[in-house]
Amino acid sequence: MKNIIREIRTEKGLRQEDLGEQIGVSRQTINAIEKGKFDPSLSTAFKLSKELGLKIEELFQFEENGPK
Amino acid sequence: MKDKKFSLKQKSNLKVLASLTVAWTTSQALVTFGSKLFWPESTVIIIATILLNIGLGIGLILANRKYLIEGDELDKKIAIESMSLALGLSIVVGLAYSSASQANLIPFDADISHLVIFTGISILASIGISRKRYL
Numbered sequence: 001m002k003n004i005i006r007e008i009r010t011e012k013g014l015r016q017e018d019l020g021e022q023i024g025v026s027r028q029t030i031n032a033i034e035k036g037k038f039d040p041s042l043s044t045a046f047k048l049s050k051e052l053g054l055k056i057e058e059l060f061q062f063e064e065n066g067p068k
Numbered sequence: 069m070k071d072k073k074f075s076l077k078q079k080s081n082l083k084v085l086a087s088l089t090v091a092w093t094t095s096q097a098l099v100t101f102g103s104k105l106f107w108p109e110s111t112v113i114i115i116a117t118i119l120l121n122i123g124l125g126i127g128l129i130l131a132n133r134k135y136l137i138e139g140d141e142l143d144k145k146i147a148i149e150s151m152s153l154a155l156g157l158s159i160v161v162g163l164a165y166s167s168a169s170q171a172n173l174i175p176f177d178a179d180i181s182h183l184v185i186f187t188g189i190s191i192l193a194s195i196g197i198s199r200k201r202y203l
Contacts, residue, residue, distance in 0.1 A: 024074040028203050038142055038202050
Protein backbone atom coordinates (compact mmCIF):
# COMPACT_ATOMS: atom_id res chain seq x y z
CA MET A 1 0.00 0.00 0.00
CA LYS A 2 1.17 3.50 -0.80
CA ASN A 3 1.01 5.95 2.06
CA ILE A 4 1.83 9.51 3.06
CA ILE A 5 3.14 8.68 6.54
CA ARG A 6 6.63 10.09 5.89
CA GLU A 7 5.21 13.43 4.73
CA ILE A 8 2.84 13.79 7.68
CA ARG A 9 5.44 12.59 10.19
CA THR A 10 8.06 15.10 9.00
CA GLU A 11 5.43 17.87 8.96
CA LYS A 12 4.79 17.10 12.62
CA GLY A 13 8.54 17.06 13.35
CA LEU A 14 8.50 13.45 14.52
CA ARG A 15 11.39 11.00 14.03
CA GLN A 16 10.63 7.43 12.93
CA GLU A 17 11.81 6.30 16.35
CA ASP A 18 9.38 8.65 18.14
CA LEU A 19 6.42 7.55 16.05
CA GLY A 20 7.37 3.90 16.57
CA GLU A 21 7.53 4.36 20.35
CA GLN A 22 4.15 6.09 20.37
CA ILE A 23 2.36 3.28 18.55
CA GLY A 24 4.40 0.33 19.89
CA VAL A 25 6.51 -0.73 16.90
CA SER A 26 10.22 -0.40 16.06
CA ARG A 27 11.85 2.34 13.97
CA GLN A 28 12.61 -0.31 11.34
CA THR A 29 8.90 -1.15 11.07
CA ILE A 30 7.98 2.51 10.55
CA ASN A 31 10.69 2.74 7.87
CA ALA A 32 9.42 -0.43 6.10
CA ILE A 33 5.81 0.89 6.21
CA GLU A 34 6.84 4.30 4.84
CA LYS A 35 8.75 2.66 1.99
CA GLY A 36 5.71 0.49 1.19
CA LYS A 37 7.69 -2.71 1.82
CA PHE A 38 5.45 -3.83 4.67
CA ASP A 39 1.69 -3.49 5.15
CA PRO A 40 0.89 -2.87 8.83
CA SER A 41 -1.77 -4.74 10.79
CA LEU A 42 -5.18 -3.13 11.13
CA SER A 43 -4.47 -2.21 14.75
CA THR A 44 -1.17 -0.50 13.81
CA ALA A 45 -2.91 1.32 10.95
CA PHE A 46 -5.52 2.65 13.40
CA LYS A 47 -2.81 3.73 15.84
CA LEU A 48 -0.92 5.50 13.04
CA SER A 49 -4.11 7.20 11.94
CA LYS A 50 -4.87 8.36 15.49
CA GLU A 51 -1.29 9.52 16.13
CA LEU A 52 -0.98 11.43 12.85
CA GLY A 53 -4.51 12.86 13.00
CA LEU A 54 -5.73 11.55 9.64
CA LYS A 55 -8.25 8.93 8.57
CA ILE A 56 -6.85 5.55 7.53
CA GLU A 57 -8.02 6.06 3.95
CA GLU A 58 -6.22 9.41 3.87
CA LEU A 59 -2.98 7.83 5.11
CA PHE A 60 -3.04 4.68 2.98
CA GLN A 61 -3.84 4.07 -0.65
CA PHE A 62 -4.70 0.49 -1.53
CA GLU A 63 -2.71 -1.14 -4.34
CA GLU A 64 -3.80 -4.44 -5.87
CA ASN A 65 -0.23 -5.74 -6.19
CA GLY A 66 1.24 -4.45 -2.92
CA PRO A 67 3.49 -6.46 -0.57
CA LYS A 68 1.94 -9.59 0.98
CA MET B 69 5.20 6.38 30.64
CA LYS B 70 3.32 4.53 27.90
CA ASP B 71 5.63 5.75 25.09
CA LYS B 72 8.84 4.20 26.42
CA LYS B 73 7.29 0.92 27.46
CA PHE B 74 7.54 -0.84 24.09
CA SER B 75 11.29 -0.49 23.42
CA LEU B 76 12.16 -1.07 27.09
CA LYS B 77 10.04 -4.24 27.20
CA GLN B 78 11.60 -5.43 23.92
CA LYS B 79 15.13 -4.83 25.24
CA SER B 80 14.33 -6.60 28.48
CA ASN B 81 12.79 -9.60 26.65
CA LEU B 82 15.84 -9.75 24.36
CA LYS B 83 18.22 -9.69 27.35
CA VAL B 84 16.36 -12.59 28.99
CA LEU B 85 16.38 -14.51 25.70
CA ALA B 86 20.12 -13.88 25.17
CA SER B 87 20.97 -14.92 28.76
CA LEU B 88 18.95 -18.13 28.49
CA THR B 89 20.54 -18.93 25.10
CA VAL B 90 24.03 -18.63 26.62
CA ALA B 91 22.98 -20.64 29.69
CA TRP B 92 21.35 -23.41 27.63
CA THR B 93 24.34 -23.64 25.24
CA THR B 94 26.71 -23.83 28.23
CA SER B 95 24.59 -26.54 29.84
CA GLN B 96 24.58 -28.48 26.54
CA ALA B 97 28.40 -28.32 26.51
CA LEU B 98 28.41 -29.43 30.15
CA VAL B 99 26.21 -32.44 29.34
CA THR B 100 28.26 -33.38 26.26
CA PHE B 101 31.80 -32.90 27.56
CA GLY B 102 31.23 -33.28 31.32
CA SER B 103 30.01 -36.87 30.98
CA LYS B 104 33.06 -37.74 28.87
CA LEU B 105 35.85 -35.73 30.50
CA PHE B 106 34.94 -34.72 34.07
CA TRP B 107 32.44 -37.13 35.64
CA PRO B 108 32.14 -40.22 33.41
CA GLU B 109 31.50 -42.44 36.46
CA SER B 110 28.91 -40.31 38.24
CA THR B 111 25.42 -41.10 36.96
CA VAL B 112 23.88 -38.68 39.49
CA ILE B 113 25.83 -35.68 38.12
CA ILE B 114 25.11 -36.72 34.52
CA ILE B 115 21.35 -36.91 35.25
CA ALA B 116 21.50 -33.59 37.12
CA THR B 117 23.20 -31.83 34.18
CA ILE B 118 20.68 -33.32 31.73
CA LEU B 119 17.77 -32.13 33.93
CA LEU B 120 19.39 -28.67 34.14
CA ASN B 121 19.78 -28.68 30.35
CA ILE B 122 16.10 -29.58 29.84
CA GLY B 123 14.96 -26.94 32.36
CA LEU B 124 17.02 -24.22 30.68
CA GLY B 125 15.79 -25.41 27.27
CA ILE B 126 12.15 -25.05 28.34
CA GLY B 127 12.95 -21.59 29.73
CA LEU B 128 14.57 -20.67 26.40
CA ILE B 129 11.50 -21.81 24.44
CA LEU B 130 9.16 -19.78 26.70
CA ALA B 131 11.42 -16.70 26.50
CA ASN B 132 11.50 -16.95 22.70
CA ARG B 133 7.70 -17.24 22.61
CA LYS B 134 7.31 -14.20 24.90
CA TYR B 135 9.78 -12.19 22.79
CA LEU B 136 7.80 -12.93 19.64
CA ILE B 137 4.33 -12.40 21.17
CA GLU B 138 5.23 -9.08 22.78
CA GLY B 139 7.57 -8.00 19.99
CA ASP B 140 7.41 -5.83 16.94
CA GLU B 141 4.99 -6.89 14.17
CA LEU B 142 7.61 -6.78 11.40
CA ASP B 143 9.93 -8.93 13.56
CA LYS B 144 7.06 -11.41 13.94
CA LYS B 145 6.52 -11.58 10.18
CA ILE B 146 10.25 -12.09 9.56
CA ALA B 147 10.43 -14.77 12.29
CA ILE B 148 7.38 -16.67 10.97
CA GLU B 149 8.71 -16.65 7.39
CA SER B 150 12.19 -17.74 8.50
CA MET B 151 10.98 -20.46 10.86
CA SER B 152 8.58 -21.94 8.30
CA LEU B 153 11.33 -22.05 5.68
CA ALA B 154 13.86 -23.56 8.12
CA LEU B 155 11.33 -26.15 9.36
CA GLY B 156 10.43 -27.22 5.81
CA LEU B 157 14.06 -27.40 4.73
CA SER B 158 15.04 -29.37 7.83
CA ILE B 159 12.32 -31.97 7.28
CA VAL B 160 13.00 -32.38 3.56
CA VAL B 161 16.81 -32.32 3.78
CA GLY B 162 16.84 -34.30 7.06
CA LEU B 163 14.79 -37.17 5.64
CA ALA B 164 16.75 -37.20 2.38
CA TYR B 165 19.99 -37.24 4.41
CA SER B 166 18.72 -40.11 6.55
CA SER B 167 17.64 -42.09 3.46
CA ALA B 168 21.04 -41.49 1.84
CA SER B 169 22.75 -42.72 5.02
CA GLN B 170 20.58 -45.88 5.18
CA ALA B 171 21.41 -46.62 1.53
CA ASN B 172 25.12 -46.13 2.33
CA LEU B 173 25.37 -43.26 -0.13
CA ILE B 174 27.35 -41.09 2.29
CA PRO B 175 30.71 -42.19 3.72
CA PHE B 176 29.77 -41.45 7.37
CA ASP B 177 26.83 -42.04 9.73
CA ALA B 178 24.00 -39.48 9.69
CA ASP B 179 24.08 -37.66 13.02
CA ILE B 180 21.34 -35.54 14.62
CA SER B 181 23.92 -32.77 15.24
CA HIS B 182 24.31 -32.34 11.46
CA LEU B 183 20.58 -31.63 11.21
CA VAL B 184 20.71 -29.16 14.12
CA ILE B 185 23.60 -27.30 12.43
CA PHE B 186 21.70 -27.31 9.12
CA THR B 187 18.52 -25.95 10.80
CA GLY B 188 20.55 -23.23 12.52
CA ILE B 189 22.22 -22.17 9.26
CA SER B 190 18.85 -22.26 7.42
CA ILE B 191 17.14 -20.04 9.96
CA LEU B 192 20.04 -17.56 10.02
CA ALA B 193 20.13 -17.39 6.21
CA SER B 194 16.35 -16.92 5.96
CA ILE B 195 16.34 -14.20 8.62
CA GLY B 196 19.13 -12.43 6.68
CA ILE B 197 17.19 -12.68 3.39
CA SER B 198 13.90 -11.52 4.98
CA ARG B 199 15.57 -8.58 6.73
CA LYS B 200 17.14 -7.50 3.46
CA ARG B 201 13.72 -7.72 1.82
CA TYR B 202 11.85 -5.63 4.38
CA LEU B 203 14.50 -3.31 5.85
